[in-house]
Amino acid sequence: MATKVEKTNEEIYRQMEETSLKLMEEFKIQDSTSESRGYIRGGASDSKILVVPVGQPAPHEDALVYTTQPQGCDPEAGMVECILQNSAAKKELVEYPGYPAPIIREADSTAPCPYRIVEIPSKGLGMVAARDLHFGELIISERPLIISPRVMKINCMKWMDSATPRQKQEAAWFESEKIYKLAFERMEPEDKETYMKLYNSHKHDGTGPILGISRTNGYGVFALQGDDYVGVFKDASRINHSCSPNTIRHFDRPSLSMQMYAVREIKEGEEITTQYCNPLAPYAARRKALKPYGIRCDCPACLNPAKSDKIRYRIGCVKDAMPAIVKWAGNHKLPDNLLLGPSLELLKLMEDEGLEASKPYERVLYHLFHIYSALAIIGASELSELEIYQHKWIRLQTFRLCPREVLTDAMQVGFAAQQRPYVTTKDEPKCD
Numbered sequence: 001m002a003t004k005v006e007k008t009n010e011e012i013y014r015q016m017e018e019t020s021l022k023l024m025e026e027f028k029i030q031d032s033t034s035e036s037r038g039y040i041r042g043g044a045s046d047s048k049i050l051v052v053p054v055g056q057p058a059p060h061e062d063a064l065v066y067t068t069q070p071q072g073c074d075p076e077a078g079m080v081e082c083i084l085q086n087s088a089a090k091k092e093l094v095e096y097p098g099y100p101a102p103i104i105r106e107a108d109s110t111a112p113c114p115y116r117i118v119e120i121p122s123k124g125l126g127m128v129a130a131r132d133l134h135f136g137e138l139i140i141s142e143r144p145l146i147i148s149p150r151v152m153k154i155n156c157m158k159w160m161d162s163a164t165p166r167q168k169q170e171a172a173w174f175e176s177e178k179i180y181k182l183a184f185e186r187m188e189p190e191d192k193e194t195y196m197k198l199y200n201s202h203k204h205d206g207t208g209p210i211l212g213i214s215r216t217n218g219y220g221v222f223a224l225q226g227d228d229y230v231g232v233f234k235d236a237s238r239i240n241h242s243c244s245p246n247t248i249r250h251f252d253r254p255s256l257s258m259q260m261y262a263v264r265e266i267k268e269g270e271e272i273t274t275q276y277c278n279p280l281a282p283y284a285a286r287r288k289a290l291k292p293y294g295i296r297c298d299c300p301a302c303l304n305p306a307k308s309d310k311i312r313y314r315i316g317c318v319k320d321a322m323p324a325i326v327k328w329a330g331n332h333k334l335p336d337n338l339l340l341g342p343s344l345e346l347l348k349l350m351e352d353e354g355l356e357a358s359k360p361y362e363r364v365l366y367h368l369f370h371i372y373s374a375l376a377i378i379g380a381s382e383l384s385e386l387e388i389y390q391h392k393w394i395r396l397q398t399f400r401l402c403p404r405e406v407l408t409d410a411m412q413v414g415f416a417a418q419q420r421p422y423v424t425t426k427d428e429p430k431c432d
């Protein structure tokens with residue numbers, strides 16, 4: 001089998017330059033400035049990259065904004081170079097409630113780092129647990145090196161109506177690389193070095209090195225003005241994909257940082273993984289989504305899709321069962337085990353499939369603590385059962401920092417269950 005020869009960044013740039021010159025010739029594009037090939041994105045009229053000194057207003061509303069954030073807050077946690085689509089996006093970023101805030105850290109600041117970055121056979125570098133990690137533990141909290149739009153709006157199309165999709169793509173990549181380069185040049189030398197050492201799975205498709213690294217390592221972080229943004233991280237971007245990931249991630253807007261938490265027990269030396277695509281999607285869809293990363297996943301689910309697709313489809317179909325739970329709880333003629341058995345079975349199925357990071361898992365935990373609460377009220381189960389599922393559900397909620405009402409909901413269920421001494425038997429509820 002022929003092996004691909006690794007290209008250097010200089011070779012990639014040379015090739016992009018040649019492609020760009022050919023495009024300019026074919027489409028009679030003037031090279032108006034050395035910065036731009038003349039088809040760079042622009043706002044109302046101009047189509048060139050124009051660097052405006054800090055503090056001066058943008059030349060037009062749609063001009064790209066380069067900004068180093070968060071200003072004046074926890075700089076030891078790193079500063080983020082941001083490429084934003086327009087000034088409204090910057091306003092939305094900095095006016096987020098609580099912004100800017102220090103990054104979330106483990107309560108014990110002296111605790112040793114819970115992970116190591118090591119070689120993983122056939123995956124390049126990866127992250128492993130430096131000790132046994134428990135459900136809910138914070139594994140990493142990190143600010144990105146750079147945040148940029150998932151899709152850069154490049155205004156090259158109007159110059160090249162008759163270009164093929166491939167030519168348009170190449171022109172867009174060429175211009176995007178220049179946009180990224182301006183942000184890259186603003187980074188600290190150490191961060192530049194770290195960034196360029198990250199893995200690039202787009203060395204052979206015409207993408208420039210800086211954009212290629214962002215496409216390989218960028219996690220979705222948030223949306224501003226309806227545009228999705230991605231962040232590239234020094235350590236979190238070393239985490240490999242799994243269709244049964246053992247972590248869940250959350251991006252915290254106030255501190256401009258991402259956290260990853262363990263969603264099950266992780267043994268020392270075990271690889272720490274995250275999802276690059278929807279693990280509930282069928283095997284064929286996951287395979288397609290992982291292709292741009294050059295990943296041919298060999299996890300148990302991908303090795304036996306006939307079995308796992310059925311299980312994952314079933315899990316993906318889990319709907320809100322609260323109306324059914326309320327009905328069951330209100331009808332004492334229905335058996336105690338009516339919803340409990342199937343819910344416990346479903347939870348086990350999810351755990352066996354390694355889907356604790358999925359939304360349906362959270363949903364079934366929610367069902368279970370309500371079912372156990374109803375059973376505890378009539379004395380048919382111990383409060384400790386309810387607490388197991390309630391605590392897990394609350395922990396998963398707090399990863400995403402959900403509104404306080406959600407937690408109040410959980411507490412109310414717990415308090416209701418503690419009232420059970422006032423209920424005598426299932427058949428004769430005491431009505432005060």
Ligand SMILES: C[S@@+](CC[C@H](N)C(=O)[O-])C[C@H]1O[C@@H](n2cnc3c(N)ncnc32)[C@H](O)[C@@H]1O
Nearest residue numbers: 123124125199201216217237238239240241293
């Ligand atoms: C974000 S990087 C992860 C860190 C990377 N392994 C490194 O050496 O820096 C993504 C790249 O890692 C590799 N990778 C990630 N998950 C993988 C998996 N499950 N199987 C094989 N390769 C994987 C692929 O080459 C992919 O393009």
